[in-house]
Amino acid sequence: MRHKSLIAAATLLLVAACNGQNDGTIGGADYATEESNLTFMEDVPADQLPPDTLNLNLKEVMAHVFQFSGENIWKWQGYITDEKGERSLFPKTDEEWEQAESAGLTLAELTNILLLPGRRVDDPRWAKAVADVRAIALRAAKAAENKNEEAFFAAGGDLDGACESCHLAFAPWSAKPHTLQAAGKTAPPPPPANQSE
Ligand code: HEC
Numbered sequence: 001m002r003h004k005s006l007i008a009a010a011t012l013l014l015v016a017a018c019n020g021q022n023d024g025t026i027g028g029a030d031y032a033t034e035e036s037n038l039t040f041m042e043d044v045p046a047d048q049l050p051p052d053t054l055n056l057n058l059k060e061v062m063a064h065v066f067q068f069s070g071e072n073i074w075k076w077q078g079y080i081t082d083e084k085g086e087r088s089l090f091p092k093t094d095e096e097w098e099q100a101e102s103a104g105l106t107l108a109e110l111t112n113i114l115l116l117p118g119r120r121v122d123d124p125r126w127a128k129a130v131a132d133v134r135a136i137a138l139r140a141a142k143a144a145e146n147k148n149e150e151a152f153f154a155a156g157g158d159l160d161g162a163c164e165s166c167h168l169a170f171a172p173w174s175a176k177p178h179t180l181q182a183a184g185k186t187a188p189p190p191p192p193a194n195q196s197e
Helices: 002-022 034-039 058-074 094-115 124-145 149-170 177-182
Strands: 079-082 085-088
Touching: 058 094, 058 149, 094 124, 094 149, 124 149, 149 177
Parallel strands: none
Antiparallel strands: 079 085
């Protein structure tokens, strides 16, 4: 029965999460696999979601929610040079590191909305890109918790790659020039507005 297997899955996730807490790692990265995403809510039809759940189309979700959430991580990374010289953007106080950690955890949680029926694409590449973004966002959060600049910066770079892998496969018109170039592709025109707006 579907319910039983859902309860079993939830129990497993709880166990995984508790184990993760015990040894200081974040549970989630370990089970953020392609398989877990493919089975997540697979039997829930889109018309059984609460009203308004899917009011934002994917283009808006991306532009307003995912880009915003990604920026909340990337803004704490790297160096800028201005009239005052070169400055690090990495968090400097406990509060700032905590904001960076929260940004990672927020993005990790957000990945679930890409799996809602009516929004997800039933293709293993979709599930994998979602799982990758989640795992990397959790890595960023962990690095921020540990105040590890190097690991936090590396997660930021990997995050861009994970976002872009989905764009390359499903929305090449939204992929960045460097992604298209690396894949030997050129940017196609965006789909007609009435399909994505
Ligand atoms: C599972 C797939 C997937 C993942 C993961 C994903 N995106 Fe997207 N993204 C899309 C698709 C599909 C579109 C094209 C939407 C459209 O044009 O209708 C898109 C479009 C965009 C756009 C362009 C929006 C516009 O106004 O045209 C931005 C910006 C964006 N994504 C940012 C991100 C960021 C940042 C991440 C990672 C933190 C990310 N995306 C992860 C699928 C994904």
